[in-house]
Amino acid sequence: MENDLRDFGDPYMSALSPDVLAAGPASATRWWRDAVIYQVYVRSFADGNGDGVGDLLGVRSRLRYLADLGVDAVWLTPFYPSPMADFGYDVADYRGVDPVFGTLEDARALIEDAHRLGLRIIVDVVPNHTSDRHGWFAEAVQAGPGSAARERYIFRDGKGDAPPNDWESIFGGPAWTRLPDGQWYLHLFAPEQPDLNWEHPEVHAEFAGVLRFWLDLGVDGFRIDVAHGMVKAEGLPDVGYTGQARMIGTQVVPYFDQDGVHEIHRAWRRILDSYPGERIGVAEAWAPTQRRLADYVRPDELHQAFNFHFLTTPWEAGRFRQVIQESLETSALVGAPATWVLSNHDVKRHVTRYGGGAAGLARARAAALLMLALPGSSYVYQGEELGLPEVLDLPEEALCDPQRLRDAESGRDGCRVPIPWSPTEEPPFGFSPPGITATWLPVPRDWRDLSVEAQLADPGSTLSLYTRALAVRKAHPALGDGDLxxxxxxxxxxxxxxxxxxxxxxxxxxxxxxxxxxxxxxxxxxxxxxxxxxxxxxxxxxxxxxxxxx
Incomplete structure (x- = not known):
């Protein structure tokens, strides 16, 4: 590469030619219909300040790599102030940057640098719940039962000593926690993540302000966490089953995919459309059917919705064809592009899901070409372009994902291990500056040959395959948006x-x-x-x- 990936100084700016500096993101409209969007899990992408945790400075230092890879946009997982009970998906302040990730100036500089390289930036917004350290929740706890402050969340009296209903948390156990004053509050995820009450006008107004804050800062869109979860069925009825609650499934449940979420997304679309440059909304939505999923991308709602039905398809031709065909047909009903994804920060990496070892890698490489040839937009999760497998043997003391409390198999630490950049003698292989060896999750010793620099030197590597595929996809007139x-x-x-x-x-x-x-x-x-x-x-x-x- 033109620059040493271990140089954590001025992030590539000196290497950029004047024409690149002036370019900015491509000006073509409806760019999102066939964009390739790269997901950065900020904690695990690159450590810029040497504390063993990825940060915004680290992301800035690798933007040239992402531009050279050939992606169109970068999606950043939450970097807001947070107690990190769920590693940033428990937000205490939606308008700031947690010190572990940097400062608001770092975010501003990252957005500007990305635009100079022709990359767009998408940030996470988490509207289903806040952190229990958010000012609103602290006020609600202090104010007590019946207070106006509690109306921003979902507080209820219990049934004697039992919770208000039988809902379960995605992370295991009841979805309700009781306060010392006797009232219970709802949390579909960890107890540190109380669900907001989207029947309350202040909640709508607050998030409209949050969107405008980041749009004014220059972001190109939002990935909406749990976009199907903000509205709950009236009366909060019991589910009536004993199986563990999950984000994905075919069950119709009273806390996910309620019709009321769509009016929220319509209001957000109006905000996005009021800004220039085709700013987009991307739904992390799990729906019982692909037809229900298509509702999230109707012309007046969001632009994209992750296709988790494709992600969960087993390695079998008939099943893939069925899912692809259904996806294209249902998205076409509402005039939206299909959106394809193979891995993300919440699921086992697909090298491992497809069997692991040489067979799993071969299938993952094939799946990449299959996905990138399909009509619509594709998402690439950091490290999949390196062929990284799931890390299944992390030491017990390193495990920290709250979801693993449900059962050992559901923990997400193994797909969040820091990615390797340089074939140094010892881990973490250039993830942190030289001399730093302790990282928030340990990097496997056998990842040396999977590092970015090692694969750049190998024309047969998975990284080389992705780079060539993205170049062909961008240049070939038949690829991207269109028909199949x-x-x-x-x-x-x-x-x-x-x-x-x-x-x-x-x-x-x-x-x-x-x-x-x-x-x-x-x-x-x-x-x-x-x-x-x-x-x-x-x-x-x-x-x-x-x-x-x-």
Whole structure:
């Protein structure tokens, strides 16, 4: 690279040419319909100040890497003041920056640097709940039952010594905590995350102000945490089942995906549309069906909604085709683009979900080409471009995710381990400045060869595959937004065209499969065997072709 990734001084500005400095994000409208958006989990991306925790200075120092990778925008997980009971998703102040991540000036400078590099910035907003250290909640606790301050949250009297209803927390146990004065408050997540009452006008006004604060600072959009959860069914009825509450599922429940959330999103869309530059809203919404999910991206609501049905699809051709087809059909009903995602900070990395080891990596590389060839927008979770697996053997004393209290398998620490940047002799491999070895989660010793610098030097690396794929995607007129048409294919193979000049072939089996050669090979996750007009597709592989018409 042009710059040493271990240099934590002036973050790449001296290396930028005047034309790049003046460029800013692409000016084309509706950029979000086919954008590739890179998720930065700030704690684990890059440590700029040497305390072992990722921060905004670290993100600034790596922006050139993200621009070179070829993504269009960067989504930052919460960096607001927080007690960190849920690592930033318990917000104490929506208009500031936690000292562990830097200052408000650091945020402003990051946004400006990103824009100079042609990158957009999306930030998290957490509207379902606040921290229990938020000023509003402290006031509510102090004010007591029946007070106006408690009306901003969901306080209820219990049923004798029992909670008001049978709702469970996503993190395990009852979704209610009792205060010494006898009243209970609702928290669908940790007890430190009390749910807001979105029936209260002050809550609406406060978040409208929060959105405008960050839009005025220059952000290009918001990822909306638990976008399906702000409104609860009238009367807070019992669920009536004993299974553990989860973020994802097909159940219709009284605390998620209530119709009332859509009026909130319409109001937010009006705010976004009042600013220039196509500012966007992205829903983290789990809905029982894809048709219900499409409601979040109607023309007067949000711009994108994560496609978790795609993320959870097992490695099987028929299942993938069904989910892809349903996603395209339902998003088309409301005129929205499909939005694809393979991993994020809440789920096991897909290398591991697809089987781990060499097989899991091969499938992950193929899934990347499959995803990036689909119509619409794609999200890349930090480190997936390096082929990072889930870390399953973190020491017990290092585990800190509150969700793991539910059960050991549901903890999210393993997908949040700091990413490796340089093939130094010892961990954390350039995540922190030289001489700093202790990081908030330990980096595995065998990640040295998976580091960014090691993979940049290897044309066969997963990083090289992503970089080439993003370059082709950006340059090829058939890719990005648009339509898809399926082609006949052998069992276990997905074959589709984008326009009349591009074909993607994905072999989701563990065998070599023979097909007719479509034309010139553009890119492959694993090299096929080509003989004349016949191609043998490698097991667990995807290939991109320029279609030749005769």
């Amino acid at each position: 048409s399926w082609n006949p294919a052998p069992d276990g193979v997905l074959a589709f065209d984008r326009g009349d000049s591009f074909r993607c072939l994905t072999n989701l089996t563990n065998a070599w499969i023979e097909v007719n050669r479509p034309g010139e090979l553009l890119l492959a996750s694993a090299d096929p065997a080509i003989s004349g007009n016949v191609v043998r597709l490698a097991p667990d592989s995807a290939t991109w072709w320029t279609v030749e018409h005769v």
